[in-house]
Amino acid sequence: MPILRLLLGLPLGLVLVGAVAYPSLILVWHAFTRDGRPTLANLAAVLHDADIWRVLWNSVHVSVWATLLGGAVGTGLAFLVARTDLPGQRIFRTALMVPYLIPPFIAALAWLALAGPVGFVNQLWMAVTGAEEPLFRIYGARGIILVLALAHYPLAYFTVLASLERMDPALEEAARSSGASPARTARDVTLPLVAPAIGAGAILVFLRCMENFGIPAILGFPAKYFVLTTKIYATILDFDRAHNLGLAATLSLLLVAVAGGVLALQRRILGGRAYGLTRAVGQPPIFSLGQWRRTVGIAVTVFLLATSVAPLLAILLTALTRAYGMPFGWSNLGLQNFHTLFFKVPVVWRAMRNSLVLAASAATFAVVLAILIAYVQVRTRVRGKGFLEALVILPFAVPGTVVALAMILAFLRPLLGLSLYNTIWIILVAYVARFLTLAVKPVAAAFTQVHTSLEEAARSSGASLSRSLRDITIPLIRSALVSGWFLAAVPAITELTLSVLLWSAGNETIGVMVFNMHEEGKVLLSSALAIVVMAVALTSNLLLRRLTSGLAEA
Amino acid sequence: MSTGTAKALELRGLRKAYRLPGGRSVPAVRDFSLRVEPGEFVTLLGPSGSGKTTVLRTLAGLEEPDAGEILLDGVPLTPLPPHQRHIGLVFQNYALFPHLTVFENVAYSLRIRRTPDVRIRDEVEAALKTLGLEELASRLPGQLSGGQQQRVALARALVMHPDLLLFDEPLSNLDAKLRFQVRSELRRLQKRLGITALYVTHDQAEAMSLSDRIAVMRDGRVEQVGTPEAIYARPATLFVADFIGRVNILPGRVVDRGGSGVTVEALDRRWNVAADRCPGAAGEVLVLLRPEAVGLTEAGQGDLAGTVEELEYRGDQTEYRIQIGGVHVVVVESSPRRTRRIVEGDRVGLRVFEDTLHILPAQREG
Structure with a gap:
């Protein structure tokens, strides 16, 4: 039991402290210090x-x-x-x-x-x-x-x-x-x-x-x-x-x-x-x-x-x-910009891959954490549950710009030998922290639906706690896990506010690409990429909607 | 509180169908007619889906009828929107305004009518006093018990001195004991104020105890209208007989017809049934025997002999299932004061109160 508690608690504590509590404190620290001295x-x-x-x-x-x-x-x-x-x-x-x-x-x-x-x-x-x-x-x-x-x-x-x-x-x-x-x-x-x-x-x-x-x-x-x-x-x-x-x-x-x-x-x-x-x-x-x-x-x-x-x-x-500034007309229309985007600008593919990988990994991490968090929230009576909930909600409740800054300040210098700044990992940590609460909500709701007596029946049949979770609880909350995954992944795909401050060369997101192209004055290309982003946003949302309504019916 | 003169309500040929999303339409009320005398308390009784609530909502103006007339003292109501009808409505879930105090809830209809403040105070206080709510005037509905909320809802409907008072299953959200208490209060109050009232319920006991007359509804039509006694003792159809109280339905045959009634054969015996209890009966008939219209005696005595197959002791009553020559009859007796207890398997004699037998034609119910 104590070992299991530790196994459950350790990753949870590590993530919430590392990705939320520590950056928050560092942010406050930097606001009230200069060169390490309080001021x-x-x-x-x-x-x-x-x-x-x-x-x-x-x-x-x-x-x-x-x-x-x-x-x-x-x-x-x-x-x-x-x-x-x-x-x-x-x-x-x-x-x-x-x-x-x-x-x-x-x-x-x-x-x-x-x-x-x-x-x-x-x-x-x-x-x-x-x-x-x-x-x-x-x-x-x-x-x-x-x-x-x-x-x-x-x-x-x-x-x-x-x-x-x-x-x-x-x-x-x-x-x-x-x-x-x-x-x-x-x-x-x-x-x-x-x-x-x-x-x-x-x-x-x-x-x-x-x-x-x-x-x-x-x-x-x-x-x-x-x-x-x-x-x-x-x-x-x-x-x-x-x-x-x-x-x-x-x-x-x-x-x-x-x-x-x-x-x-x-x-x-x-x-x-x-x-x-x-x-x-x-x-x-x-x-x-x-x-x-x-x-x-x-x-x-x-x-x-x-x-x-x-x-x-x-x-x-x-x-x-086709050509900006030319008079509007049918002859000036074509798919040229999309062609340029997909075949002449290799960064676009990289950015899309980055966004999808980031969204998928952040959602996966979030769902795994959500199971642990929901379990603690719904099933246990440990002290400091309110504090746990606050840590989960905080990165979503404060503006994304603030979260991004906190991440920069926390990971600017290598921490415990790990250097996250200027890597894709800092974006991933930021996404997990930011979108975690979206995954926790459906999972916690599902946990309240699964009556404790089911787990107790498994335990009294001889199953260990982890075994009863694996055999009974998780299969019953599977649909909530899926919708939690999508709820966290969908906003991450088209995210801009965090990544625009955390990206580095090679680690662009699709949102950053659109923003940078626009800032560079590439109106046609940024518009074409915006259309792509919009298509991705609408499709993923429709998918989410279909999925969650299908689950609600089932 | 005083009321004006009570008004008579007349419903003629009311029809209402609901259109479903698919374009199909489902009739809720078909050709419904009813007259309610001034000061009378009439209940619409029927199973859910029988159209009783639709009739009520049509009266209140909350639904528009497809056809038919609604007359209050001869004045047609259908052209009027709900707020000009002057009809008090008491909802199943009370529907008290959660943001207004008890006083303001009751005062609402008077405020709409720009009644002077002094009169509002007098009227509302009188209404609250009538219902024993004076102490609660400044509370919000959320702070009241179910029974108290119900009374506030009633006060709100009464304060405007409505021409007609409508009740939509007002007691169904109360617990059994409170329901019984509010029921008798309601009846006393309506009698005292003399307001014409139409009450909707699916609870036959409620309908029986409250009403001057009951209209039993089925599939959007009136099946039978009459006093509680008439409906119970002389049901017009098998549906009414079965819906109100319990009844043994026995196959029978009219064998003789005289001036004062008919002779019918059932359970291998002949019975005389008075003329008002066998409307249009001839040939094959159904004989209706209420479980409490039979008494048990020693074997060999009484009109019939049977075997007790099952019994259920309920404290104040005992219910027996008795086999009489292949036919099962349910008998309910007030728990007997006799010394010898009847047990399952006993042979018993049955005494039938012949006056209570009722006969219906044997045709199938459509």
């Missing part, structure tokens, strides 16, 4: 820098506006889909998944292709009106807000939709038979009951906007418009600046503090207000849109065409353009 110099430097205050303001500014915009759009769409006779419901339900499945930095590139300085909209505008100035300036705060909101509104939509669908329809019916009109019912009953979900959705959008790197990087750098994540990135790469890593660490803590503060505020406000609305039986009352039905249906269609289809179409057309 508040970094903090002072950050707090006295007007530039930093502006960056902080920028972060809050774009995140708040994107949250208001995305929250309103998501909430409105959820109401339309769940509570009205909007035509084409089923198509909308599926279509609203799409922006959720596209990696945000790809969305930013797509918007550049559509509404950038030489994007289709502005080209058309200038051609038609003869204007010298573009219609829309996508670089800077406004473009960032727009793309952040459109990339993240599905989070608000899903949260509010789930709440509306879980609400007991009898509550709204009770209001109606008490004499309340449909509008009054929506105001007095529906809205107050989904208010916590609206708040939770908005907070989710805000946190994702705050931590996003790809969108403000692609749309902010050309305008020299920085937010916290991009500023941390720039500070890390600013090798000439003294103490740049310490300053970046301090900025990271600032970012974590803002996000944590918002989360704490949400707990405070919404703490006691989550209603148990889980007894939905039957159909909720449907508010008739009446004469507006068609108009609203067309409006939603136009919105989806303009915000989902148009940018994707724009980047696809860009990817198919």
